[in-house]
Amino acid sequence: MGTSIETLTNETVELLQQLIRNQCVNEGTPESGHEDSNAILLRDELDGLGVDFEMIEVLPGRSSLVARYSGTDADAPDLCLMGHTDVVPVSPDGWNNDPFGGELITDSNGVSEVWGRGAVDMLNLTASMAVAFREIVRSGKRYPGDIIYFAVADEEAGGIYGAKPIVEDYWDLVRCDYVLTEYGGTPSFGRDGTSVLMTTGEKxxxxxxxxxxxxxxxxxxxxxxxxxxxxxxxxxxxxxxxxxxxxxxxxxxxxxxxxxxxxxxxxxxxxxxxxxxxxxxxxxxxxxxxxxxxxxxxxxxxxxxxxxxxxxxxxxxxxxxxxxxxxxxxxxxxxxxxxxxxxxxxxxxxxxxVFDEMPDGTPFSSTETPMWDAIGDSVRVAYPDAKVIPSLVTGGTDARFFRRRGVEAYGAGLLSNKVPLAEFLNRFHGHNERIDTESLQLTTQLWLDICERLWK
Ligand SMILES: [Zn+2]
Incomplete structure (x- = not known):
């Protein structure tokens, strides 16, 4: 029997708090980041489950973690859940609460939120992916394809000490057919009904x-x-x-x-x-x-x-x-x-x-895939009539290294109706970054639902 979603959400909240408190602040210098602390924290969360994992240290102090849970069919597509472990610096004066406190605070409307740098970019996803991955392994459930959990360093400074060399030099470890990463899943309630944006490409x-x-x-x-x-x-x-x-x-x-x-x-x-x-x-x-x-x-x-x-x-x-x-x-x-x-x-x-590494006309990931369908069906568990819309992210993410390899990569997640899209976008690299616990629940559930639907 699976663990209840309430228990899993509590696990995501607690893990997110710890990831925030580890302060893996990436200033764009080789000696910043210190993602080791988050990689070790996540490794310890997965330790003892009997799943294969590997720490990859591209530079001392900047480890990434890869864990692979094998599927039953070598020909089935493999899914990688990728979350970065670093965060961008803060200007503490602009914050109403400790940016590295990871506090769970309930506001006057009764909404509980985890506060801190990384709460939306993207330790929320990194934490919920780890919890979903662990839950699948713990339950003994096997899917046809492998599920890979990839907690990666240095996303915020271009992936030079993270996804770029790992995808290039350690492909066997992260090899997959689909990647889910940051970010998507803000519901909007327009005149044509509910829609949810998921990222299929980036500038x-x-x-x-x-x-x-x-x-x-x-x-x-x-x-x-x-x-x-x-x-x-x-x-x-x-x-x-x-x-x-x-x-x-x-x-x-x-x-x-x-x-x-x-x-x-x-x-x-x-x-x-x-x-x-x-x-x-x-x-x-x-x-x-x-x-x-x-x-x-x-x-x-x-x-x-x-x-x-x-x-x-x-x-x-x-x-x-x-x-x-x-x-x-x-x-x-x-x-x-x-x-x-x-x-x-x-x-x-x-x-x-300075930057011209990508081939011209970088492709979008296709919406004609079983994965895109699985995302849509899973979103509709929470928002029954929602249309899922492919969209563009303005910044770069580690998805580009996988897209270059022909992997279909999507920016996903699922948020509550508490945060309008504009407000959500302002929290990226902004002051007072925080995420409500209902969104953490929806996102944790999303990864589990997607795994249930992808290999059908
Ligand atoms: Zn990010």
């Missing part, structure tokens, strides 16, 4: 470093100097002003329609002539997400120049985070950049591709 990084050249001079005589910083500032201003044409495809339309907005707003968001005005009227978190879902985006994030107070700098470097939509190419980015920088400044600028 691709096309970051560029711009090196801007000038001529050195004395800071006491700035008149008509060739100051690299001033040129860089001009480029920043042009990046901000540049109007990229929106790509209002069917997937974008589905996303808009799932939001439950009034019909007039919906129509304006789907009209290239009106979308800018419509976005300006929306809550900023939602507008930001929608904008990114239909535009190539340019965010100038780092600018460095000069090394002396009294010297006109002859060099500035500007790092621009650029994300492209499916169908757009690295060459498109360079074409746009040349246009933005303009013919008079372009000869002073060297452009370096």
């Amino acid at each position: 691709q990084s096309a970051g560029r470093r711009l090196t801007i050249h000038g001529t050195p001079g004395h800071g006491s005589m700035p008149y008509a100097t060739d100051n690299a910083l001033i040129k860089a500032a001009e480029i920043v201003a042009r990046l901000k002003a540049f109007d990229v044409a929106p790509n209002l495809d069917e997937m974008f339309a589905d996303r808009v329609k799932a939001l439950g907005l009034d019909e007039a707003t919906e129509n304006r968001l789907l009209d290239p002539a009106q979308i800018d005005d419509a976005l300006a009227q929306l809550p900023p978190g939602l507008a930001r997400n929608l904008h990114s879902c239909c535009h190539m985006s340019f965010s100038p994030n780092m600018l460095r120049s000069g090394d002396k107070f009294n010297t006109v700098p002859d060099k500035a470097t500007l790092s621009v985070d650029i994300r492209i939509l499916p169908g757009e190419t690295q060459d498109d980015v360079d074409k746009y950049l040349a246009e933005i920088i303009g013919p008079e400044l372009l000869p002073s600028v060297d452009i370096t591709r």
Whole structure:
């Protein structure tokens, strides 16, 4: 007999609290992250079940954990549940509660939430996947395919010490046909009924470093100097002003329609002539997400120049985070950049591709798979009439390394109706990150339901 969902939810809550308290903060440096503590915690949770597991230490202190529970049929497709164990840094001043306390707090509406960095990105999924995986092993239930639990380090800094080398060099350990990972499952209640977004693809990084050249001079005589910083500032201003044409495809339309907005707003968001005005009227978190879902985006994030107070700098470097939509190419980015920088400044600028690792036109995972059907049927256990809609995630996730291998990867999860999509998106890397226990229950149940349906 299986364990009750109430007991399993308590296990997910407790495990999530511990994962948060371990503070595996990834600052993007090799010596940060310390994912060992979470990998060891999760290993201990699985220890003694008789399931095979392996710790992979790409760099000291940065272990990932892989456990595989064999199925009964070597030809059946294998499913990997992948959750990252690291989190991004916090600005503690912006928080109402300890960002690493992992406290369970009940608000004035009676909603209980686990607070802390990682509560939605994505220790909630990592914890619930471990609990579901353990429950399946513990119950002795065998499915045709293998189930792999993969708790991976370094997702938040590009997977360099996690998924990337592990998928490349340890394929035998993580080999699978389907991956479920972050994130999806926010229900929206629109005019056309309930819909739930699940991720089938993601924007691709096309970051560029711009090196801007000038001529050195004395800071006491700035008149008509060739100051690299001033040129860089001009480029920043042009990046901000540049109007990229929106790509209002069917997937974008589905996303808009799932939001439950009034019909007039919906129509304006789907009209290239009106979308800018419509976005300006929306809550900023939602507008930001929608904008990114239909535009190539340019965010100038780092600018460095000069090394002396009294010297006109002859060099500035500007790092621009650029994300492209499916169908757009690295060459498109360079074409746009040349246009933005303009013919008079372009000869002073060297452009370096910082991120161009993915092949152009990175594929979406198919919705014509048994897995997609299993996700939909499992979602409808909780939301009986829900339409499950494929969607795009604006950031990169470790799913891309698997998609590159031909694996169908989906961003999944299942949330309660307590958190609107816009509010949920704001919690990613934001202040006051938290997740309600009902969502943790729905997500834990989702993984179990999917396993029941996938191999039917
Ligand atoms: Zn994440």
